[in-house]
Amino acid sequence: MEATDALDEIAFLLERNLASPYKTKAFRGALSAIEAFTADEIEAGVDDGSLKRRKGIGSTTWTVIEQAVAGEVPDYLADLRERIGGPVTKAGTKLRAKLKGDLHSHSYWSDGTTDLATMARTAERIGHDYLVASDHSPSLRIANGLSTERLEQQLDELATLNEGFDDFRMLSGIEVDILETGDLDQSAEMLDRLDVVVASVHSKLRTPSREMTTRMLAGIRHPRTNVLGHCTGRLVQGSRGTRPQSTFDAKAVFAACAENDVAVEINSRPERQDPPDDLLALALDAGCLFSIDSDAHAPGQLGLLDLGAARAEALGIPADRIITTWPVDKLLEWCR
The missing domain is CATH 1.10.150 (DNA polymerase; domain 1)
Structure with missing residues (x-):
């Protein structure tokens, strides 16, 4: 070889x-x-x-x-x-085969381990049609979040990078913080230039339920939010230790996701497994769409989609309600 x-x-x-x-x-x-x-x-x-x-x-x-x-x-x-070697899990393989892309990944631009080109080549090699570059936003300084100026530079790099592909596309995006005020941590002008916006809570995760619910609802109702990322913020294993899930009015949050056409992320990282099964079932009953994402911080972690697909299949989530099974043109039309 x-x-x-x-x-x-x-x-x-x-x-x-x-x-x-x-x-x-x-x-x-x-x-x-x-x-x-x-x-x-x-x-x-x-x-x-x-x-x-x-x-x-x-x-x-x-x-x-x-x-x-x-x-x-x-x-x-x-x-x-x-x-x-082989798939991470043998469960969920039918659904995994239907996934066409991944809306949540990180690169050198924030707290990932490699450049965008390496992430793109790996995504193409494992059969993705598209991958979203969704590096962190400015307030997450510990993760080297992107200022408006740096995000503009990344958009230029993505445009150049896509010139080298035929059937694969790197999509522009961000994992934007939902701030304590409920505002999104990037300018409206920049958010409007992106293909996909994943909105997540990263700070003050033990905020009381009422305040956390208000915060999340504001982020979900922002017109440029497409995906609600790892909604509980929990950690169930791994080198960072464990962390309890945030408390919020899940029925209200998932009803808002359904009403505002915001997909609930099924985060595939084994240390997150977020949302937990009971909340995924609640989101399914609420009529939500879903996005199975890897939250990859390194190229090989793109393979963690196996785990998210297994969870979704076990819970009976239909493939047509998972936006990462959609072709790229349908996805982008929906995101707008």
Whole structure:
């Protein structure tokens, strides 16, 4: 196999398995170090040993490259394929096959681990028709949220990036904070320029139910909100520990989503599993649409959609009520 493919697949599997970013960075770094070379140039660099001395290539990644050039599946990759290869879960595969894209992902522009191009290439490789760049908004400083100026720069990069694709599209977007006032954390002018707006609460998650409900309803009723992101903010496992879900009037919130044509996100991250099953059932009964999203912060995490699809299928959510099963033109028309 190609050395670049081997490094990319290793990074993807590690990221999808939520391995330490420091571990995945080594393989992404080695990939960046050689991806501009032809296969013949990589082989020559292995033969004379010059590639081994190239910045970004360590002992483990060198072994992967060397074994791939020799025509072998590298041992490191073979082990990963055996342990964590294949779909994340075998449940939900019928619905998973119907998903055409992902509306929630992060890149270097905020708190993701790679650039937009790498996210786009990975999304295309795993069969997506589209991926939304939805980096954070300004108030989330800990996540390097985008100012208006930086968001404008990102839009320029997305336009250039899309020139290199035929059937795949990177869509412009944002995960915008619903502020304590209920306002969205970006200018109306910029929000109007975006394809997709995911609105989420990230701060003061233990606000009393009445105030949290008022805050969420204001965000949902904003004319540019398309998706309500990880609505309870809970954490059920993972390196960040656990966090209880926010309290709010779920019937009122989901009724507003249905009334204002705002999809409820089914966040696929295993540490979130948000909303919980009882609230998903409530949203289904309220007539809501849904968006199964990965909330990926690394390319391999785009594969977490398997988990969201399994949850949605288990709860009997019809595919036609999941906007990420829609073709891109229908999605964009609905978003407007």
